[in-house]
Amino acid sequence: xxxxxxxxxxxxxxxxxxxxxxxxxxxxxxxxxxxxxxxxxxxxxxxxxxxxxxxxxxxxxxxxxxxxxxxxxxxxxxxxxxxxxxxxxxxxxxxxxxxxxxxxxxxxxxxxxxxxxxxxxxxxxxxxxxxxxxxxxxxxxxxxxxxxxxxxxxxxxxxxxxxxxxxxxxxxxxxxxxxxxxxxxxxxxxxxxxxxxxxxxxxxxxxxxxxxxxxxxxxxxxxxxxxxxxxxxxxxxxxxxxxxxxxxxxxxxxxxxxxxxxxxxxxxxxxxxxxxxxxxxxxxxxxxxxxxxxxxxxxxxxxxxxxxxxxxxxxxxxxxxxxxxxxxxxxxxxxxxxxxx
Amino acid sequence: xxxxxxxxxxxxxxxxxxxxxxxxxxxxxxxxxxxxxxxxxxxxxxxxxxxxxxxxxxxxxxxxxxxxxxxxxxxxxxxxxxxxxxxxxxxxxxxxxxxxxxxxxxxxxxxxxxxxxxxxxxxxxxxxxxxxxxxxxxxxxxxxxxxxxxxxxxxxxxxxxxxxxxxxxxxxxxxxxxxxxxxxxxxxxxxxxxxxxxxxxxxxxxxxxxxxxxxxxxxxxxxxxxxxxxxxxxxxxxxxxxxxxxxxxxxxxxxxxxxxxxxxxxxxxxxxxxxxxxxxxxxxxxxxxxxxxxxxxxxxxxxxxxxxxxxxxxxxxxxxxxxxxxxxxxxxxxxxxxxxx
Numbered sequence: 040x041x042x043x044x045x046x047x048x049x050x051x052x053x054x055x056x057x058x059x060x061x062x063x064x065x066x067x068x069x070x071x072x073x074x075x076x077x078x079x080x081x082x083x084x085x086x087x088x089x090x091x092x093x094x095x096x097x098x099x100x101x102x103x104x105x106x107x108x109x110x111x112x113x114x115x116x117x118x119x120x121x122x123x124x125x126x127x128x129x130x131x132x133x134x135x136x137x138x139x140x141x142x143x144x145x146x147x148x149x150x151x152x153x154x155x156x157x158x159x160x161x162x163x164x165x166x167x168x169x170x171x172x173x174x175x176x177x178x179x180x181x182x183x184x185x186x187x188x189x190x191x192x193x194x195x196x197x198x199x200x201x202x203x204x205x206x207x208x209x210x211x212x213x214x215x216x217x218x219x220x221x222x223x224x225x226x227x228x229x230x231x232x233x234x235x236x237x238x239x240x241x242x243x244x245x246x247x248x249x250x251x252x253x254x255x256x257x258x259x260x261x262x263x264x265x266x267x268x269x270x271x272x273x274x275x276x277x278x279x280x281x282x283x284x285x286x287x288x289x290x291x292x293x294x295x296x297x298x299x300x301x302x303x304x305x306x307x308x309x310x311x312x313x314x315x316x317x318x319x320x321x322x323x324x325x326x327x328x329x330x331x332x333x334x335x336x337x338x339x340x341x342x343x344x345x346x347x348x349x350x351x352x353x354x355x356x357x358x359x360x361x362x363x364x365x366x367x368x369x370x371x372x373x374x375x376x377x378x379x380x
Numbered sequence: 381x382x383x384x385x386x387x388x389x390x391x392x393x394x395x396x397x398x399x400x401x402x403x404x405x406x407x408x409x410x411x412x413x414x415x416x417x418x419x420x421x422x423x424x425x426x427x428x429x430x431x432x433x434x435x436x437x438x439x440x441x442x443x444x445x446x447x448x449x450x451x452x453x454x455x456x457x458x459x460x461x462x463x464x465x466x467x468x469x470x471x472x473x474x475x476x477x478x479x480x481x482x483x484x485x486x487x488x489x490x491x492x493x494x495x496x497x498x499x500x501x502x503x504x505x506x507x508x509x510x511x512x513x514x515x516x517x518x519x520x521x522x523x524x525x526x527x528x529x530x531x532x533x534x535x536x537x538x539x540x541x542x543x544x545x546x547x548x549x550x551x552x553x554x555x556x557x558x559x560x561x562x563x564x565x566x567x568x569x570x571x572x573x574x575x576x577x578x579x580x581x582x583x584x585x586x587x588x589x590x591x592x593x594x595x596x597x598x599x600x601x602x603x604x605x606x607x608x609x610x611x612x613x614x615x616x617x618x619x620x621x622x623x624x625x626x627x628x629x630x631x632x633x634x635x636x637x638x639x640x641x642x643x644x645x646x647x648x649x650x651x652x653x654x655x656x657x658x659x660x661x662x663x664x665x666x667x668x669x670x671x672x673x674x675x676x677x678x679x680x681x682x683x684x685x686x687x688x689x690x691x692x693x694x695x696x697x698x699x700x701x702x703x704x705x706x707x708x709x710x711x712x713x714x715x716x717x718x719x720x721x
Contacts, residue, residue, distance in 0.1 A: 103588065180630060224590075237634050247444065248634035249565075258630065260623040260649055267649070267656050269630050282601040289521060289599065289610050291632060293578050293589035308601055308608070315608050 071217040074210040074374040080323075081371065083364045084214060087321040091297060092221050098319030102222040106296045107321075108252075108288060108309060109215065111229040111236060113302040113348040114325050115244060117196065117206040119334045121347070124231050125167075126203070127190050129159075131174035139173075148173070160346075172273030176256055179268040180234060187238045201378070204243045208325075209379075210372045211300070215244060218298065226250045226296075228288060230280035230305050234271075252291040254279045280305045285312035302327070303348045310363055322363040326350060329368040332375045412558040415551040415715040421664075422712065424705045425555060428662040432638060433562050439660030443563040447637045448662075449593075449629060449650060450556065452570040452577060454643040454689040455666050456585060458537065458547040460675045462688070465572050466508075467544070468531050470500075472515035480514075489514070501687075513614030517597055520609040521575060528579045542719070545584045549666075550720075551713045552641070556585060559639065567591045567637075569629060571621035571646050575612075593632040595620045621646045626653035643668070644689045651704060663704040667691060670709040673716045 075081040090098040091105065112118035121129075132142070132151045142148035147166040150158035162170075175183065196206055215225045227246050229236055233253030240246040257272040279287040285308050288296065298321035299306070299313040310322040327334050327350070328342060338344035339355035358365050368375065416422040431439040432446065453459035462470075473483070473492045483489035488507040491499035503511075516524065537547055556566045568587050570577055574594030581587040598613040620628040626649050629637065639662035640647070640654040651663040668675050668691070669683060679685035680696035699706050709716065 233631075233634075251634065255631065258627050260626045260653070267626065267652050269626060285601045285608065285610060286599050290574075290596065293574075293592065311608050312601070 071220065072210070072213050074213055074372060076371055076373050078371060080364055080366055083321065083323075084217070087298065087319060088217065088221050090319045098317075100297050100319075104294060104297065105218075105221070105223040106226065106292060106294050107215075107218050107223045107298040108226045108228040108292075108296040108300070108313070109211070110301040110303070110306045110309070111227050111231055113327065114300055114306070115207055115211050115227070116203065117199070117333065118348045119336070119345065120197065122231065123203045124235050126194065127187065127235070128170050128174045130190060130194060131186075132170065135173070168275070171256075175232065175235075176271045176273035179263075179270055180258060181268070183234055183271055184238050187235055191239060204239055205378060206376060207243060208372070209374050209377045211325075212244070212377070214300070215246070219245070223298070224250060226252060226288075226292060228279065228284055228299075228309060229253045230278070230284075232256075233279070252279060252287045254283075282308045284309035288312065297321070299323070300325070303350055304354055305348075307354055307357065311361075314361060314363075322358075322361070323366055324350070324354070324358055324363060325366045325368065327368055328370075329372075329375070331369075332379070333368060412561065413551070413554050415554055415713060417712055417714050419712060421705055421707055424662065424664075425558070428639065428660065429558065429562050431660045439658075441638050441660075445635060445638065446559075446562070446564040447567065447633060447635050448556075448559050448564045448639040449567045449569040449633075449637040449641070449654070450552070451642040451644070451647045451650070452568050452572055454668065455641055455647070456548055456552050456568070457544065458540070458674065459689045460677070460686065461538065463572065464544045465576050467535065468528065468576070469511050469515045471531060471535060472527075473511065476514070509616070512597075516573065516576075517612045517614040520604075520611055521599060522609070524575055524612055525579050528576055532580060545580055546719060547717060548584060549713070550715050550718045552666075553585070553718070555641070556587070560586070564639070565591060567593060567629075567633060569620065569625055569640075569650060570594045571619070571625075573597075574620070593620060593628045595624075623649045625650035629653065638662070640664070641666070644691055645695055646689075648695060648698065652702075655702060655704075663699075663702070664707055665691070665695070665699055665704060666707045666709065668709055669711075670713075670716070672710075673720070674709060 072081055072084065090096050091100040093099060109115055112122050116123065129151055132148055136142055136152055139148070142152060147162055147169055151170070178186070191202065191204055194203060195201055196203055199206055218225055225246055227236055227240055227244065227250065229252070231253055233251055233255045236251050236253055237248040240248060240251050255276045257274040257276045258269040259272055261268055261270050277283070277287065281304070284306065288309065295316040296313045297316065299309050300323045301309060302325040306324065310324070314320050314322050326339070327336050328340070329335060336343050336345040336348070337350050339350045339352045355365065413422055413425065431437050432441040434440060450456055453463050457464070470492050473489055477483055477493055480489070483493060488503055488510055492511070519527070532543065532545055535544060536542055537544055540547055559566055566587055568577055568581055568585065568591065570593070572594055574592055574596045577592050577594055578589040581589060581592050596617045598615040598617045599610040600613055602609055602611050618624070618628065622645070625647065629650065636657040637654045638657065640650050641664045642650060643666040647665065651665070655661050655663050667680070668677050670676060677684050677686040677689070678691050680691045680693045696706070
């Protein structure tokens with residue numbers, strides 16, 4: 040029945056009008072998740088929001104307690120072939136190399152400078168720590184922000200040939216917006232660097248810097264020529280990953296999420312912690328099973344094991360056992376990026 | 381001119397009405413700081429808010445960046461004869477003693493149990509750390525909250541004979557409320573325990589748990605009988621005091637305050653950091669110079685040196701040199717507590 044014929048109908052009863060507006064309202068709600076295909080995954084999001092925001096519902100959550108947490112790498116934006124922040128670090132090594140002639144002979148820097156991908160793929164945590172120390176420390180927080188901002192403005196993804204900040208998942212942006220429209224506070228809870236993500240969180244995700252929880256290095260308050268600065272030290276302060284995620288959530292937010300989104304083994308504890316908080320909780324994991332439009336990796340369900348952002352079979356089993364929703368990029372997402380069709 | 385005569389006046393012009401409403405509005409603004417005596421201190425607060433919230437003003441600050449930070453002990457509530465959290469720890473030692481017979485012979489516990497005030501006054505940082513470890517760790521965050529809540533409901537201040545949560549400064553509550561009414565986010569930035577303050581921050585100060593920055597101990601994510609918990613470990617994680625305050629502000633808030641309130645040497649760096657952020661910043665220090673209504677201690681300006689929450693002469697000199705406002709409890713505050721006249 041088309042809209043025009045409804046309007047021209049003479050026998051329109053108040054009941055019909057009411058039903059029509061209810062349908063319109065329901066269609067509007069669906070539109071906020073326009074990039075999601077209809078099905079149980081999209082339905083789970085809609086039902087969760089309805090249950091937690093309808094006053095009188097047994098699962099009702101007061102607006103002040105509506106906390107939703109989102110992992111970043113692989114959940115909100117592309118994480119392959121390497122985490123964006125690792126790309127930043129490698130580019131920085133190249134840029135800083137002229138001032139560090141000793142790097143030509145010293146690993147891990149040497150392998151980065153000659154582009155030895157095989158060696159880089161085998162970097163130990165200690166070697167990555169050296170790279171992070173050399174590229175992320177030794178400057179003030181303000182200088183670091185400026186460096187990251189500059190890099191993001193010019194760097195492009197090797198495969199998609201676009202700025203990293205465009206390689207964000209449109210369906211997830213819609214979920215964040217939809218949750219915020221329903222009085223949820225959306226937090227990024229990432230294993231990546233808190234200060235790194237703060238540089239673009241507001242512009243890219245609509246998430247204020249006050250709602251970014253991440254890993255961090257030690258900072259020290261110092262006087263520099265009469266001006267106080269926070270200097271970044273080459274020493275780990277907090278790792279916001281795996282069992283560190285519930286710790287970070289409690290530390291930085293102080294409330295337990297009612298919805299949590301992740302994509303890898305690093306998010307397992309965040310989802311467990313969220314679920315244990317009460318009824319009608321929403322736990323979702325993005326499965327990268329779309330080699331055509333993005334990437335396909337698991338190794339759950341026989342997908343390739345890329346050793347990065349892994350979704351192991353044990354996580355898939357836990358998701359099934361606990362009733363977490365696994366998002367299939369291939370089947371659940373009509374569109375992947377804001378720019379694609 | 382009384383209100384009734386205004387209303388009955390026949391020759392009331394629109395201009396007179398406009399002026400009248402402007403005066404009413406101005407009186408209403410003053411009323412939000414009703415417990416402050418008129419004078420330069422109160423004026424500094426009013427002028428700061430006007431300058432930072434008037435669009436087009438050179439000192440205008442966008443609502444999202446209106447961050448105000450408040451120290452707690454001695455700035456928002458009474459800190460003598462001991463910090464409230466230390467009182468809690470000492471009471472806990474007494475309560476836990478029956479299960480720890482070894483404490484009778486072992487310091488620092490022994491001195492606490494026999495009430496040896498001279499010995500307690502000389503406790504080293506290491507001895508306080510033992511007391512904190514014994515009373516603040518070894519339980520989940522949820523259990524800790526319950527213990528603190530229970531204690532606050534029953535404990536009373538030795539001198540005022542009232543619950544600690546009533547010993548809050550009415551003029552500071554008014555400043556917080558006034559700032560919030562002008563779209564400022566008010567944060568507590570305390571050297572005290574973050575989890576301790578979160579128990580009552582919303583009820584007592586109207587500050588949500590998400591806006592409490594404090595010191596913390598290590599927490600660990602653990603599975604306890606199939607239920608995930610965050611266990612509190614007897615190990616310092618972060619000390620949010622002195623040079624740690626700007627670090628904590630950057631870590632937990634990610635924005636620099638435009639207004640900061642303190643009362644001791646522990647707040648110096650927070651005020652410096654705030655002031656260095658730009659023009660029209662508000663830095664205020666509460667000076668406890670009111671022995672009659674509260675306490676008098678410095679040792680700045682010849683006030684007694686109580687060795688707790690000290691306001692040294694060097695801080696007073698820096699305040700004068702940098703143009704920070706020193707609040708005299710005696711002269712600037714009409715009323716100290718919500719309950720007093």
